[in-house]
Amino acid sequence: MSCLNSILMVNNDPVNAIIDDFLAQLFARAHDPEEEVQKQLCRSLTLLLDSHIEKMMPNLPNVIDYIILKTQDLNENIALEACEFWLSLADNNEICKSVLGHFLDKLIPVLIKCMRYSETDIILLKGNMDEEDAMVPDREEDIKPRFHKSKHGAAGTVSADDEDEDPDGDDDDGSGEWNIRRCAAASLDVLASIFGKDMLPILLPILKEALSHPEWEVKESGILALGAIAEGCMDGITPHLPDLVPFLIGMLSDRKPLVRSITCWTLSRYCTWVVSDEQAKTKYFIAVLRGLLERILDGNKRVQEAACSAFATFEEEGGDTLIEYLPEILNTLMRAFSIYQAKNLLILYDAVGTLANSVGHALCHPDYVQALMPPLMEKWQKLGNEDKELFPLLECVSSVASSMGLAFFPYCEPVYVRCVAIITKSVQQTLESTQRPNEVEKPDADFLIVALDLLSGLAESLGQHLEPLVQNSNIMQLMAYCGVDQTAEVRQSCFALLGDLVKACWQLVKPHSQTFIQILSYNLDPTHVSVCNNSIWAFGEMALKMGPEMKQYVPLVLPHLIRVMNMQNGQRTLLENTAITIGRLGQYCTEEVAPSLNLFIRGACYSLRNIRDNAEKESAFIGLCLMINMNPSGVVGDFVFWCDAVASWNTPKPELKEMFASILHGFRVQVGDANWNAFTAQFPAPLKERLSAQYSIC
Incomplete structure (x- = not known):
């Protein structure tokens, strides 16, 4: 059967002639006791859905019934393979809506049940989900790589392309691997975007039962489901939010860390309503703000991570509404610097950078500068130029510098010097790797990009005040190399910096104008x-x-x-x-x-x-x-x-x-x-x- 799956993925034509017989043979294997046969059967049906949906249509109701049954299989590998079917079906919006609507009353309870933590999940979570582990150092393999997004735009603005959200609150259900819980949550999410509020008559009674259930695993899955449907069902769920949001605020203090962490994520999915609806803002804004701040200082690292990520979303939505709460926010974030381990520090940097982007120049108040800059600069001085943690810190400092403007000036020299050092080393390595490709490895372009972007932020914020530092460095020569780098994102950031330096200190750029114009013309x-x-x-x-x-x-x-x-x-x-x-x-x-x-x-x-x-x-x-x-x-x-x-x-x-x-x-x-x-x-x-x-x- 795996051979047939290969044919389905590579060549559609042979299957067209035998599709009906092929389906008949597949269904003849529906009760085969072998796990691998069941997995391949579910996979075959999903592949047929992708490649021959018109041939599948007469049999689709039977297929849907069968896949619903297999999605709740006790064997998690089979259940996961079956659950993938719903994501594929959702890719065809119209067919999904016309055919699957009749099965929602069967499917939705199954998906929500699949969203509970399984025994396997709990084993992968090391069996101890109640520990206060904030002071336990992270292992290097637990820290995911982060990728920088280059600076671009009309006036050197920063790209704000949204990152994919994880419907499980983040990447830590233990292994970080795709599993039935994640797949079911993703399926419910996409179905909500297709059916919208039409799902709610079926969904709400199930949610109500789950959210009030005495077993924490059931309650947690209900909170996850509530977050998963937020985007697609927002119109229909809004009248219920005056009851649901206070419930979620209360769940932030649940004794189970997994409940607290998923609650942070679900609240982040509804923070647009909390911020934009005037009545909701009056009633719940401060409670959500303080609830998330409290969880940022949670004793459990998983909760810290979820709270910090959720708060970054809250900051984006809250914008300048946050200004009057800056003392409270900064106090919490700075306390977090003293207790966070390496993994969560990366998310904390993002939360600080997002705050700076959200409140803008309000951050230049002397009290806020004094609260924020010493912890940041302490981290700055401790990290080496090749430390991966420097990466998000550079991004964070870039946002802070842009928001503080001239208030950042007392801190700019060590930042500028280090950025030039990073660029210098990267350019040298690039040249050496070009000359001796078998001996010298090409450097990580992301360090170069983020250093260029930070210099761009300094130029934009400090203007002519940056001139002495530019004059005493070889940044112009370095930019000439960066402008011809093979990596497009390096050139992108280089040209953003060039434009900002033209505005900030033209007399220093002018002698190099012919070189730069030639480089620009090639791009x-x-x-x-x-x-x-x-x-x-x-x-x-x-x-x-x-x-x-x-x-x-x-x-x-x-x-x-x-x-x-x-x-x-x-x-x-x-x-x-x-x-x-x-x-x-x-x-x-x-x-x-x-x-x-x-x-x-x-x-x-x-x-x-x-x-x-x-x-x-x-x-x-x-x-x-x-x-x-x-x-x-x-x-x-x-x-x-x-x-x-x-x-x-x-x-x-x-x-x-x-x-x-x-x-x-x-x-x-x-x-x-x-x-x-x-x-x-x-x-x-x-x-x-x-x-x-x-x-x-x-």
Whole structure:
């Protein structure tokens, strides 16, 4: 049967001819006593579902009945293989909804029962789940590797791509391996996203029974299920949250660590409601905040981990609402620094960094700086440059530096020096590994990336105050190497740093401008979106500083920018940065760029209209106005897009508004009132009203 499974995965055609006979043979094995046969049977049905669902449809009700039976098999290996079927079925949303709906009353109780900790789980948890183990050092093999996400964006912003959430609260049900509990929770999660509140009439009575059950394993599985359905069933579950959230807050103090830890995760799934619903915020915000803070200092490491992760989510949702509670929050987080072991320290760094991103410059208050920086710098000084723990600490310090701004200045020199040392060593190793690949191993790029990002954060936060440190280092030469590194994420972070240094200390970058412009020009390939984005952004910042000196580089760069500007379904930030950079080139190199106006004006207008009024948008529009004045025929075919882009401004500065008015009225005079009126008659009403109100034109 495993051979047939291989055929299913590799080649669909042979199976099409024999699918009905094949299914008949599979069902003939339904009661085979061999474990491996049962496992392969369930796997075969899942593979057929993926590859031949149209052939499966007549038999799908029978298959579903059988898989429900096998999902509750006493043999966990068989049950897990069966449970995978539900995740595959959920991949086909419409079929799942039409066929599985009739079976939810059978399936949901089975999934929730499977979400209890099994005997195997409890053995893997070492049989002792009540211990106060906060002071027990972690083993190195227990610490998962962490991966840094590079810095990118219009103004050197940090990527905030969401990480996959673990429906089991984190990766510690003992082994960290995929098991029936995790699979059942994931299945309930995806089914909730498909069926939504329609599941609740079946689900709520089961949840009510589980949550009030005297056995902790049953109660814990109910709390896990409540968290699993949060996203998909939010509309239907919201009326019940005034009862459920206080229950969860109470469960944070349960005597069982596994109950406390899963409660932290489930609360994190509902913290959007706690923060955004005004009545909920009044009643539960402080209780959830303090409940999670208390669990951050729990005596059990699993609970600490879950609480810290949940609190990071709470911070993201709470934003500046957290500012008035900063003394309490910082006191807790700093106490955690003194009791956490290596594994949980990594999560603690993330919670501190998330707090900094959430409360912003509120963190620069002297009391908060004094509370936060000494413990961070103590950790900073203890760690070696190759210590894996340095990794998340660098990310944390980067966020803190960005939030504190100039308040971080007293701490910046050791941070700057260490980052340059890390970059230097990485560049040297990279060069050596290129020259002697069989002798020297290529360095871990993540250390290089995070060091570049931290320097970028310092430049963004401290501006010209960073100049003496930059002047006394070889960072420009190091960046020239990083800009040609084979790893795209290294180049991405390098160009973010370059743009920030251009803004912070241009006079130090200027002597190297030709080198950097050449490097940037090699990275204008939009297939590497983030690299291209940062390259274009950095080039735009250089254009703003160099002004007319940029003319010699227009032939080198403009064709690439036009190609990006005309991409179909291009990434929004990339297109916006490209439009801004083209506009800046047009501002200072009008004669060189204006002849190509018709090649990019529509895309530029479309992208720029979506940006809020700011200095970047203003510099782009000044350039576009100058180019239109020099080459008015270049905008004629797309003049409606220009009008729409002009109307996107709420309060342009007087000089810019005058330029807009001059172009609009100039076109009206040129084409005559009759043609103008016919042209504007096609405008949407809001556009006509806006232009009329601001420029008395329509």
